[in-house]
Amino acid sequence: MSxxxxxxxxxxxxxAFHIVFAAIGVSFPLMMTIAEWRWLRxxxxxxxxxxxxxxxxxxxxxxxxxxxxxxxSFELGLLWPRFMESAGSVIGMPFSLxxxxxxxxxxxxGIYLFGWERTPEYLHLLSGGIVAVSGAVSAIFVxxxxxxxxxxxxxxxxxxxxxxxxxxxAMLSPASIPEAVHMVLAAYCAVGFATAGIHSWLMLxxxxxxxxxxxxxxxxxxxxxxxxxxxxSGDALARMVARTQPVKLASLEGQxxxxxxxxxxxGGLPVAKERETKYALEIPHGLSLLAFHKANATVKGLDxxxxxxxxxxxxxxxxxxxxxxxxxxxxxxxxxxxWLAWKRKSLxxxxxxxxxxxxxxxxxxxxxxxxxxVTELGRxxxxxxxxxxxxxxxxEFPHLQGPFLLVSGLYCVLGxxxxxxxxxxxxxxxxxxxxxxx
Amino acid sequence: MAxxxxxxxxxSLVLYALLGGADYGAGVWDLxxxxxxxxxxxxxxxxxxxxxxxxxxxxxxxxxVLLFSGFPPAFGAIMxxxxxxxxxxxxxxxxxxxxxxxxxYSTIDSRMQRACAYxxxxxxxxxxxxxxIVVGAISDDDVFVSQDVSLxxxxxxxxxxxxxxxxxxxxxxxxxxxxxxxxxxxxSEELRRVFRRRAAAAGVAGGLMxxxxxxxxxxxxxxxxxxxxxxxxxxxFALAAVITLALAFLALYxxxxxxxxxxxxxxxxxxxxxxxxxxxxxxxxxxxxxxxxVLSEAIVRDVVFASxxxxxxxxxxxxxxxxxxxDRRRARATPxxxxxx
Numbered sequence: 001m002s003x004x005x006x007x008x009x010x011x012x013x014x015x016a017f018h019i020v021f022a023a024i025g026v027s028f029p030l031m032m033t034i035a036e037w038r039w040l041r042x043x044x045x046x047x048x049x050x051x052x053x054x055x056x057x058x059x060x061x062x063x064x065x066x067x068x069x070x071x072x073s074f075e076l077g078l079l080w081p082r083f084m085e086s087a088g089s090v091i092g093m094p095f096s097l098x099x100x101x102x103x104x105x106x107x108x109x110g111i112y113l114f115g116w117e118r119t120p121e122y123l124h125l126l127s128g129g130i131v132a133v134s135g136a137v138s139a140i141f142v143x144x145x146x147x148x149x150x151x152x153x154x155x156x157x158x159x160x161x162x163x164x165x166x167x168x169x170a171m172l173s174p175a176s177i178p179e180a181v182h183m184v185l186a187a188y189c190a191v192g193f194a195t196a197g198i199h200s201w202l203m204l205x206x207x208x209x210x211x212x213x214x215x216x217x218x219x220x221x222x223x224x225x226x227x228x229x230x231x232x233s234g235d236a237l238a239r240m241v242a243r244t245q246p247v248k249l250a251s252l253e254g255q256x257x258x259x260x261x262x263x264x265x266x267g268g269l270p271v272a273k274e275r276e277t278k279y280a281l282e283i284p285h286g287l288s289l290l291a292f293h294k295a296n297a298t299v300k301g302l303d304x305x306x307x308x309x310x311x312x313x314x315x316x317x318x319x320x321x322x323x324x325x326x327x328x329x330x331x332x333x334x335x336x337x338x339w340l341a342w343k344r345k346s347l348x349x350x351x352x353x354x355x356x357x358x359x360x361x362x363x364x365x366x367x368x369x370x371x372x373x374v375t376e377l378g379r380x381x382x383x384x385x386x387x388x389x390x391x392x393x394x395x396e397f398p399h400l401q402g403p404f405l406l407v408s409g410l411y412c413v414l415g416x417x418x419x420x421x422x423x424x425x426x427x428x429x430x431x432x433x434x435x436x437x438x
Numbered sequence: 439m440a441x442x443x444x445x446x447x448x449x450s451l452v453l454y455a456l457l458g459g460a461d462y463g464a465g466v467w468d469l470x471x472x473x474x475x476x477x478x479x480x481x482x483x484x485x486x487x488x489x490x491x492x493x494x495x496x497x498x499x500x501x502x503v504l505l506f507s508g509f510p511p512a513f514g515a516i517m518x519x520x521x522x523x524x525x526x527x528x529x530x531x532x533x534x535x536x537x538x539x540x541x542x543y544s545t546i547d548s549r550m551q552r553a554c555a556y557x558x559x560x561x562x563x564x565x566x567x568x569x570x571i572v573v574g575a576i577s578d579d580d581v582f583v584s585q586d587v588s589l590x591x592x593x594x595x596x597x598x599x600x601x602x603x604x605x606x607x608x609x610x611x612x613x614x615x616x617x618x619x620x621x622x623x624x625x626s627e628e629l630r631r632v633f634r635r636r637a638a639a640a641g642v643a644g645g646l647m648x649x650x651x652x653x654x655x656x657x658x659x660x661x662x663x664x665x666x667x668x669x670x671x672x673x674x675f676a677l678a679a680v681i682t683l684a685l686a687f688l689a690l691y692x693x694x695x696x697x698x699x700x701x702x703x704x705x706x707x708x709x710x711x712x713x714x715x716x717x718x719x720x721x722x723x724x725x726x727x728x729x730x731x732v733l734s735e736a737i738v739r740d741v742v743f744a745s746x747x748x749x750x751x752x753x754x755x756x757x758x759x760x761x762x763x764x765d766r767r768r769a770r771a772t773p774x775x776x777x778x779x
Contacts, residue, residue, distance in 0.1 A: 060539045066492050067535035071528050073499055077506065077517030078524060081586055084506050085514035089737040092507020096741050099500045100748030106493040107755045111762055114489035118762050162733075167740045396587045397521045410529065414536050421543050 004391050006400035007079040010407050012376065014072050017411045019372055020365060021065030022142075023187035025105070026135045027222060028058045029112070030188070031195065033128035034218050040121060046210050050218075052116070054195075057422065059113050064418060066106065071407070078403075083383050083393035086162060090155055091145045093167035098141035104134040139187065140180040146375065147175035151244045152384050174244050178237040179375070185226045185233055186371060190364030192223020193330060197361020200354045213348045216357065223364060224334035230327060235290065242291035245385065246300040247309060248378040251316040253287055254280065255301045262287040262299035267321055270313040275303065277317070311380040319373035326367035333360050439738045440728045443508045444721075446745050447501055448714045452707050454497035456615065459608075459706070461491045463616025465534060465562020466609065467636060468555070478629055480555075484542065486623055489763045491538070493756065495531075505721075507741045509731035512721040516572070519581045519588040519722075523571045523596050530565030533557050563609060570608030574601030574651075577717055578659040579724040600651065600658030607647035611706050614640035618686070618702040621695045623764075634690045637698060641690070645683055648709065661723050666716035675712030679705050 001009070032054045039047035073095075077084050108130040115124060148154075154170030155162040196219040203212040242249045249255070254270040254277030255262055264287045268280025288297040302310055333356060340347055347353055383390045394400075464483045471479035506513040517524065541554035575581060575596035582589040617637035624630040655663040666672045686701035719727045732738055 060543055063492065063535050063539040066495060067532045070495070070499055070531055073502055074517075074524060074528055077502075077513055078521055081514040081517045084517070085510045085586075088506035088510030088513060089508070089734045092503065092737060092741055093744060095503045096500075096507055096744045097748070099496065099503045100744075100752060102499065103493065103496045103748070103752050104755055106496050107752075107759045110489040110493055110759055115762055165734050165737055167737060395518060395521070396585075397518065397592065403521075403525055406525070406529065410532060414532070417536070417540055421540065424546050425543065 001401050001404070003398075003400045004394050006404045007394045008390065010400070010404040011075060011079055013404075013408055013411060014068065014075055015372065015376070016369060017415070018065065018068040018072055019368065021061055021068060022139065023190050023365075023368060024058070024061045025065045026139045026184060026187040027191035028054065028061070029109070029128055029132040029135055031192070031218055031222055032058065032112070033125065033132050034222070035214075036125050036128055038214075038218075040125060046214050050211065050215055054215075055113050057425070060418065060421060062109060062113075064414060068411075069102075078397075079395055079400075080383060080393045081395050083388060086160075086388065087384060090152075090162050090165050090167075090170045091148055094141045094144040094148075094171045098138045101134045101138035101141060105131055105138060108134070136184050139184055143180040143183045144171050144173075144176045147179040148173045149382075149384050150179070150248075150375065150379055151175040151240075152387055157387065174240055175237075178233065178240045182230070182233045182237050182371070185230045186364075186368045188226035189223050189230055189327075189330065190368040192219045192221075192226060193357075193360050193364035194362065195219035196223060196357050197359075200357035201361070203348060203354055204351070204358065208348055216348065220334075220337060220357070223330070224337065227327060227330045227334055227364075231331060234324070234327070238291060239293070242299070245378075247302065247305050248311070248316075249291060250300060250302045250305075251311050251313045251378055252320040252374065253299075254313065254317045255287065255299055257301040257303055258298060259301065260288075260298050261285045261296045262291075264290060268317070270317045272307075272310070272313050309381065311378050316374060316378045319370045319377065323367045323370040323374060326363045326370070330360060330363055330367070333357075439735060439742060440508065440732050441719075443504060443738050443742050443745075444714075444718075444728055446742065447504050448711065450497050450501045450504070451714070452710045454494070454501065455611070455706055455710050456703055457490070457494040458497055459566065459612040460615040460619050461487045461494055462534070462562045462566045463612035463614070463640075464620065465538075465559050466613045467616055467620065467633075469559035469563060470636070473632070475629055475632060478626070479632065482620060482624060482629060484538075486620060487538075488542070490759060491535070493759060495535070504741065504745065508738045509721055509726075509728065510733055512726040512731040514586065515581060515583040515722050515726050516576060518583050518586050519590070519592070520572055520575055520596050522592055523568045523575065527565055527568040527572065530561045530568060533561035534565055537561065566608045566612050567605040570605035571596060571601045573608065573713070574598075574604030574659075576720075576722045577604070577662045577713070578655075579661050581722050582725060598658050600654040603647060603651040603654050607644065607651050610640055610644040610647050611709065614644045615702050615706055618690075618695070618699040621690075622699050630693070630695065634693065634695065634698070637702070638687060638690050641683060641686055641702075648679070659723075661720070662716050665718070666712075669715055669718075672712050672715040675708040675715060679708040679712060682708065 032051050035047050035051040035054065038044070039051060108127040111119060111127040112124065112131055115127065119127070148170055151174040152170075153173040154166040154168070156164040196216050199212045199215040199219065203209065203216070206212075238249070238252075241252070251270075253262075254265050254268055256270070256275040256277065261284070263282040263284050265277055265280035265282055268277045270277040285295040287299055289295050291297065291299060302313065336356075337347060337353070340350070340353065379385060381389050381391065383393045464487050468480055468483050471483070502513075505516075537554045537557040541551055541558055544550040544554055578598065578600055580590050580595045580598070582595075588595055614637060617633045617640050621630050621633035621637055624633055652663075655666075666676075682701045682705040686698045686705060689695070689698035689701055717723070719729060721728055721731055
């Protein structure tokens with residue numbers, strides 16, 4: 001493994017690991033708070049038990065998120081010191097603000113998780129609300145940093161050095177708002193569907209019960225609302241990419257040649273050597289319509305750019321197809337459940353629908369990871385697009401394979417233990433206490 | 439403005455030592471818990487850190503972020519030259535945090551629980567040790583980085599008797615802090631006596647390690663030592679550290695646990711501030727000072743403003759957290775009655 005590949009693999013692995021727990025940190029508090037708010041409004045004990053049950057599961061997941069986030073903030077410097085030395089000041093503002101948002105989240109999370117008996121009800125609910133808001137805010141600030149790496153702004157480049165930096169302009173680069181909104185919605189969607197999936201599976205095992213019904217309805221409401229809005233957000237993000245990062249757009253869509261009225265390709269395998277995306281289902285004018293909202297807009301192809309500036313087109317294209325495909329599946333499931341609810345059919349009485357939810361459980365997280373692959377792989381070979389190449393930013397530390405293996409091993413073990421504990425606590429609970437308690 | 443940002447970073451470092459450091463120290467005592475009260479000790483430790491450790495941990499991230507926002511070249515030098523101790527510290531941070539929550543949830547399997555408890559207490563020991571090594575390494579004169587290559591290699595530039603003594607000093611200071619906190623929070627007189635005894639032992643060890651570090655600095659950290667000798671403020675804080683340590687011993691002997699906690703806090707704070715004054719104006723000796731590491735004055739100013747704004751939100755929240763989990767418990771605990779060690 002070359003040093004660059006080791007460093008990229010370690011960073012990629014750390015991000016892919018952290019993003020799961022970070023997403024949970026963003027959306028779980030919202031669901032817990034909704035459950036607790038329902039308890040205070042209706043005084044139906046099922047909501048209180050649900051809030052407590054979710055809070056218990058959250059405690060493990062938050063802790064892993066906090067420590068894996070710490071690893072990432074150090075890895076920025078350990079693996080990419082040249083990036084941090086030149087750009088540290090530019091991305092310092094969103095990171096500083098994220099630090100304070102994360103502080104607020106950690107403080108009120110402590111109060112929420114361990115303060116049930118120590119705080120008045122309204123303060124407890126308020127703490128949950130603050131955790132939900134500050135979790136989303138810190139995700140937004142972190143995504144701003146990634147957005148800046150994609151569409152750098154807010155500085156003058158003099159002799160390769162960032163000068164005359166405007167922190168606010170840098171923080172609000174063209175990609176910032178679309179990317180941050182997309183990330184937060186993705187977190188709600190992934191965690192909402194995963195939670196609904198777990199409770200559906202529990203319901204299949206232990207029969208219809210109010211506890212799982214309530215859990216599914218809250219999780220599905222959060223995840224479903226998010227996935228529907230995600231369509232609009234994805235459109236805005238794609239149009240921004242079309243405007244600012246034509247190479248990335250062309251890779252997403254497998255567009256090798258510049259075309260007027262470019263087709264939308266569904267599926268397919270881009271073959272870089274032959275400059276062609278094979279086996280794709282092509283919808284005429286689709287891409288021009290989606291990317292520029294004009295049927296005959298010109299879409300730049302990869303051919304217009306030197307091949308040294310291309311990302312790995314097949315990987316980016318396939319990840320993008322996976323993300324969009326799964327997003328569409330989840331949107332369809334959401335519409336189906338909305339239709340069933342509108343027909344006043346009890347969702348949980350319909351075993352087929354419950355089974356469908358189980359199958360949808362992992363899809364949100366797979367889409368989330370695929371989307372992260374799209375933005376990160378699609379940015380290559382740059383660490384800061386157009387300014388600094390990833391290979392020029394990597395550390396000179398001589399033995400990068402060692403740390404990569406160490407971090408991989410550590411995260412494998414942690415991932416297995418988390419899965420085992422969740423399985424032991426949630427899924428293999430033979431006593432069925434929650435369902436019986438009501 | 440750069441000095442102001444450094445003052446904010448030092449304040450964060452003090453708070454990290456006093457809050458986060460004590461959480462590590464509590465883990466150290468988990469390793470040493472034994473005797474008839476073993477389970478009670480472990481329970482006290484777990485309850486003391488459970489609601490607050492994640493928040494306390496954020497100080498470290500804040501220091502890191504302020505460092506790379508304000509002083510990117512110094513940050514780069516640390517990350518290149520001290521790659522190995524920082525990586526080991528990170529592994530410790532991950533193991534400590536995850537094994538702590540895993541332990542709490544693996545009640546179903548006692549073997550797993552014991553393994554997690556062991557990992558938790560071991561990583562609580564070696565994480566502060568490596569954090570101390572990093573502090574020692576930026577204070578001695580061996581970190582030379584040119585073109586992102588460490589000129590002194592990647593091992594001998596941080597491994598020396600001096601850095602090891604600073605690592606051990608950090609460990610003993612954290613253990614000392616934690617023992618004085620736990621003595622206040624202990625629910626029974628016997629438990630309190632255990633932690634008073636441990637606080638005294640850790641205080642002795644900490645005092646010894648301080649002396650060893652000062653002596654070794656004559657060979658390994660001359661720049662820091664000379665700056666310390668010339669610096670009246672640094673000497674004042676050193677004197678304060680000595681006096682508060684003596685008062686802490688007296689308070690521990692007399693079972694004035696709250697006074698001993700206050701003295702331990704001032705003792706550790708004084709050592710950190712005294713070190714920072716002697717280190718000034720260096721961020722990483724011998725090449726990187728505050729002044730040659732600022733890339734953009736405007737950014738430093740904006741980050742200072744952001745930190746002040748953040749502090750307005752942060753401190754009331756932190757106060758609320760400590761009030762909910764620390765103040766009430768103190769009210770509930772039985773008042774201490776004087777007894778010998």
